[in-house]
Amino acid sequence: MSALPSPTQSERARLVLGIETSCDDTSVAILERGQTLRAHLIATQDVHRLYGGVVPELASRAHLELLPRLTAQALAEAQVTPQVLTAIAVTHAPGLVGSLVVGLAFAKAYALGLGIPIVGVNHVEAHLHAAALEHGDSPFPAIALVVSGGHSELVHVRAVGEYRWLGSTLDDAAGEAYDKVAKVLGLSFPGGPEIDRRSREGRADAFEFPRPMLDRPGYDFSFSGLKTAVLQALAGREAPYDAAFVADVAASFQAAVIDCLVARTERALDDTGARALTLGGGVACNRELRARLTAACERRGIAIRVPSPRLCADNAAMIALLGAWMLDRGITSDFSLDAVAALEESGLRTAGG
Ligand code: KG4
Ligand code: ZN
Numbered sequence: 001m002s003a004l005p006s007p008t009q010s011e012r013a014r015l016v017l018g019i020e021t022s023c024d025d026t027s028v029a030i031l032e033r034g035q036t037l038r039a040h041l042i043a044t045q046d047v048h049r050l051y052g053g054v055v056p057e058l059a060s061r062a063h064l065e066l067l068p069r070l071t072a073q074a075l076a077e078a079q080v081t082p083q084v085l086t087a088i089a090v091t092h093a094p095g096l097v098g099s100l101v102v103g104l105a106f107a108k109a110y111a112l113g114l115g116i117p118i119v120g121v122n123h124v125e126a127h128l129h130a131a132a133l134e135h136g137d138s139p140f141p142a143i144a145l146v147v148s149g150g151h152s153e154l155v156h157v158r159a160v161g162e163y164r165w166l167g168s169t170l171d172d173a174a175g176e177a178y179d180k181v182a183k184v185l186g187l188s189f190p191g192g193p194e195i196d197r198r199s200r201e202g203r204a205d206a207f208e209f210p211r212p213m214l215d216r217p218g219y220d221f222s223f224s225g226l227k228t229a230v231l232q233a234l235a236g237r238e239a240p241y242d243a244a245f246v247a248d249v250a251a252s253f254q255a256a257v258i259d260c261l262v263a264r265t266e267r268a269l270d271d272t273g274a275r276a277l278t279l280g281g282g283v284a285c286n287r288e289l290r291a292r293l294t295a296a297c298e299r300r301g302i303a304i305r306v307p308s309p310r311l312c313a314d315n316a317a318m319i320a321l322l323g324a325w326m327l328d329r330g331i332t333s334d335f336s337l338d339a340v341a342a343l344e345e346s347g348l349r350t351a352g353g
Contacts, residue, residue, distance in 0.1 A: 010033075010327075010328055011086065012086050012087050012116075012117055012327040013033070013034055013086065013087065013323075013324040013325075013327040013328050014032065014033055014086045015030065015031075015032055015038075015080065015084060015085050015086045015087075016030070016031050016034075016085070016086065016087050016088070016089050016320045016323050016324050016327070017029070017030055017071070017074075017085050017087070017088045017089070017110070017320065018030075018031060018088075018089045018090075018121075018316035018317060018318075018319040018320025018321075018323060019067070019071075019088065019089070019090040019091065019103050019106065019107050019316055019319065020090075020091050020103065020123070020314055020315060020316040020318075020319045021063040021067065021091065021095075021099045021100065021102055021103030022091045022094070022095025022096065022099055022100055022103070022123045022314065023054060023059065023095055023096055023099060023149070023150065023314055024044070024045045024048050024054045024059045024062075024099075025042055025043065025044050025045070025313065025314040025315070026042075026043045026045065026062065026063050026066040026067060026070060027040075027041060027042040027043070027070070027314060027315050027316035027317075027319075028040075028041050028067070028070040028071050028073075028074045028316050029041070029074065029315070029316035029317040029319070029320045030074050030075070030077075030078040030080065030085075030320070031317060031320035031321060031324060033324075034321060034324035034325065034328070037133070037317055038077070038078035038079075038080070039073075039074035039075070039077040039078040040074075040310075040315065040316065040317045041070050041073060041074050041077075041316075042310065042313070042314075042315055042316070043066050043070060045058070045059060045062045045066075047062060048189065049188060049189050051189075052183050052189045053179065053183075053189060054096070054149075056096045056098055056099065057098065059096060059098070059099050060096070060098035060099050060101070060102050063099055063102040063103060064102050067102065067103070067106045068106070071106075071110070082110075082114055083114065085114060085116060086116060086117075087111075087116050087117045087118070087119065087323065087324075087327050087333075088107045088110060088111040088116060088117070088118045088119075088323070089118075089119050089120075089121050089319050089320050089322065089323020089324070089326070089327075090103050090104055090106075090107035090118065090119075090120060090121065090319065090323075090337070091103060091120075091121055091122075091123045091126070091319050092104055092120035092121065092122075092337045092338065092339055092340060093120070093122050093123065093339065093340035093341070093343075093345075093346035093348075094122070094123060094124065094150075094340060094341055094342055094343040094345075094346050095123055095150070095339075095341065096341070097339050097341045100339035100340075100341070101339045104120075104337055104338075104339055108335055108337070111333075111335070112335065116333075117327065117332075117333030118333055118334065118335060118337065119323050119326045119327060119331055119333065119334065120334060120337040121319045121322045121323050121326070122322075122346055122347075122348045123314075123319070124146060124151060124153060124343055124346075124348055125163075125322060125348055125351075126318035126319050126321070126322045127144075127146040127148070127151075127280035127281055127318065128144040128146060128155060128157060128163070128278065128280060129160065129278070129318065129321065129322060129325075130280050130307045130311045130312070130315070130317070130318035130321070131278045131279070131280065131305035131306065131307045131311070132305075132321065133307070133311055133317055133318065133321055134307060134308060134311065135305045135307075138157070138276050138278060138303075138305060139275040139276045139303060140157060140158055140159050140275065140276075141156060141157060141158050141272060141273070141274050141275060142156075142157045142274050142275060142276040142277065142278055142305075143155070143156060143157070143166075143265065143268045143269050143272060143274040143276075143277050143278070144157050144277075144278040144279075144280065145261065145265050145277070145278070145279055145280070145281075145284070145293075146279075146280040146281045146284075147173070147174040147175065147261060147279075147280075147281045147282075147283035147284055147289075148173060148174075148175045148280075148281030148282045148283060148313075148314075149173060149175035149176055149179060149190065149282060150173050150175070150176070151168075151169075151173050151281060151343070152167075152168060152169040152173045152174045152221045152223075152261075153165070153167070153168055153343075154166045154167040154168075154219045154221075154264055154265065154268050156268065156272050156274070157278070160325060161351060162351070163348065163349070163351050165349045166218075166219040166268050167218060167219025167220040167221060167264060167268070168220060168221070169220070169221040169222060169223060170213075170220055170221065170222045171222055171223060171224040172223040172224050172227065173223075174221065174223060174257055174261060174283045175190070175192055175281070175282055175283045176223070177223035177224075177226060177227055177257060178190075178191045178192040178195055178257070178283065179191040179192065180227055181195065181227060181230050181249075181250075181253050182194050182195050184230065184231060184234060185234075185241060185246050185249060185250065186239055186240050186241065186246075187246070190282070192282060192283060192285070192286065193285070194250075195250045195253065195254055196254065196285075196286050196287065196288070198243075198246055198247045198250040198251075199247065199250040199251035199253075199254040199255075199288075200247075200251075201243075201244075201247040201251075202244075202246075202247030202248040202249070202250050202251030202252070203247075203248050203251055203252070204251045204252055204254070204255035205252070205255075206248035206249070206251065206252050207229075207233050207248065207249060207252035207253075208252075209226055209229045209230065209233075209252050209253060209255075209256040210225055210226055210229055210256065211256055211259050211260050211263070212224075212225045212226060212260065213260065213264075214259070214260060214263055219264050219267065219268055220264075221260060221261070221264060223257065223260075226253065226256055226257065230249060230253055233249060234249075254286075254288065258286070258288055258289050258292060261283075261289060262289070262292045262293060262296060265277065265293060265296070266296050269296070269297075269300060269302065270300075274302060275302055275303065276302055276303040276304070276305055277293060277296075277297050277302065277303070277304050277305065278305040278306075279293065279304075279305070279306045279307065279312065280307065280312060280318075281312060281313075282312060282313045282314070284306065284307070284312040285309040285312050285313065290306055293306075294306070
């Protein structure tokens with residue numbers, strides 16, 4: 001019997017199962033031809049609310065339970081059998097190592113059983129491009145701002161795969177600062193949405209919180225000093241704090257974080273002559289941040305690409321998208337993929353110099 005011709009590159013990308021388990025969201029997507037989402041499920045693990053933050057061991061266990069169920073449900077929603085999937089794309093870096101390992105083991109076993117290729121996707125790279133699912137191809141060069149519980153990254157995107165890292169946080173990520181400030185105010189986890197909501201009733205000028213790093217050159221962020229300033233504002237008061245006080249602290253804190261993010265991003269846009277700005281990460285759900293950056297782009301006459309909240313937060317659709325692109329470019333299947341916890345060790349920051 002003569003060997004079957006190997007599938008063309010684009011045939012491998014025809015129906016990709018995306019798997020995301022890098023932190024505390026378990027997500028599965030089925031993406032057709034890099035464009036049509038046939039199914040997209042995100043299970044947010046509520047168990048972490050009890051602890052006021054993500055507990056890595058519990059996250060791994062929950063991924064283990066949720067992944068097979070979500071995959072079965074995604075296939076049912078897409079009305080396809082596993083046998084018609086053409087490839088699997090799975091997050092392999094960066095993230096909580098135990099959580100990544102669960103996704104990788106599941107993806108490898110599934111791909112091996114079906115005899116289809118598997119590709120490993122970098123989670124932060126997927127955030128850089130998630131907007132393409134709704135907005136199509138980006139004009140380049142672009143600036144991408146990825147702000148989440150684990151990252152605050154400002155990246156000059158010259159093309160897909162060609163990145164120049166402009167800035168990162170020197171301490172806490174923007175979302176982490178939101179979550180920590182919410183915790184000291186007695187608000188529930190995750191803190192970003194709560195602070196965002198409360199700040200609408202507060203006065204942004206009630207407290208003069210610092211805007212760290214703004215007087216310095218470059219594009220890095222720092223949020224730990226801001227967190228300390230919030231703690232100082234609470235000194236001498238007893239919890240639980242009254243709602244008006246919480247709203248004022250929330251509004252003043254949010255104004256400071258957003259001033260920092262916006263100022264750095266505007267500088268990056270002006271210095272690089274970017275033609276578009278792309279947002280990603282859970283903090284990009286913030287209405288005020290979206291509004292300020294939209295206005296900044298309008299003033300410059302450049303495109304702003306903001307994913308819907310579901311695609312800002314951790315999701316498998318963006319993983320399937322990057323996987324489809326990799327398969328199209330001819331990346332070979334890799335069953336020896338390993339989990340890589342740190343962004344610095346994932347190779348992304350040096351991709352394309
Ligand atoms: O991308 P994501 O879902 O998960 C990772 O951390 O990778 O981001 C979650 C983060 C949390 O820190 C959460 O507090 C923050 O995004 N967040 C927000 C808002 N919604 C979520 N921060 C500010 N404003 C929001 N509306
Ligand atoms: Zn993320």
